[in-house]
Amino acid sequence: MGIVLGPNRYGKAEVRLVRVARHADRHEIKDLNVSVSLAGDLAGTHLTGDNSAVLPTDTQKNTVYALAHRYGVGEIEEFALLLARHFVDSRPPITHARVGIDEYAWRRLGGHSFQRCGAEVRTAVAHHGAGGAHVVSGLRDLVLLNTTGSEFRGFAVDGYTTLPETRDRILATAVTARWRHARADGDWAQSHAEARRHLVAAFTGTHSLSLQQTLYAMGSRVLEHRPELCEVRLALPNRHHFAVDLTPFGMANEGEVFFAADRPYGLIEGTVRRDGAPDPGPAWE
Secondary structure (H helix, E strand, O other), rough: OOOOOOOOOOOOOEEEEEEEOOOOEEEEEEEEEEEEEEEOHHHHHHHHHOOOOOOOOHHHHHHHHHHHHHOOOOOHHHHHHHHHHHHHHHHOOEEEEEEEEEEEEEEOOOOOEEEEEEEEEEEEEEEEEOEOOOOOOOEEEEEEOOOEOOOOOOOOOOOOOOOOOOOOOOOOEEEEEEEEEOOOOOHHHHHHHHHHHHHHHHHHOEEEEEEHHHHHHHHHHHHOOOOOOOEEEEEEEOOEEEOOOOOHHHHOOOOOOEOOOOOOEEEEEEEEEOOOOOOOOOOOO
């Protein structure tokens, strides 16, 4: 029985980059976390220790900084594609590059002053290789909450079920959403802003019978309004809010005071895809 080397890749993870564009009247700031992963003809380093095809991960880090300086940083999808294409085109042993970027938002307070926004993070992943380029955009930690308009009833029960049915509950989640572009070009800023807007609109506008139903409504609305997108993947943790029992204090709690539990939590995940969507290739890897 033989032993063979399977699929492999390597790279530099979580390169922290802050790029300041200094204009005469004001400054612009980009705050990124960049991860690079390369694959190709790298069997030698695994099997014999031959590192001639290995571009050091430290060099990959330096490349992120150098290209940010040379070309600036616009939309993160554009910068991810720039990096991915650079590594494949400049290193013959490398046939595939994956670049993932998280962007942290800052709110302008003046010409050169900023305030870090909430926990929400914008994300992008670009792949470039022989099969072409693939881009997945998204976000995580978008915290949403409806104080009413959510039910959960008619579910399966067994001998261990204690959860009561409800026709009115708080529905809260921290959205992780990723959406695949049909092509590796476009107006990245507008596409992201509009996809986010439709996610929020579907959450707030759906009378929810389950978080699963809300997930499908969110993904469907994005695809219905954004023709450049072909697939949406969502992960929605159910941030449970339990009404506090105030009867020991002689008080009635009419849906006003809640305990916000952080764990355990339900985790609802799903994919909404357009019929006839192009093959994803490595987009979701």
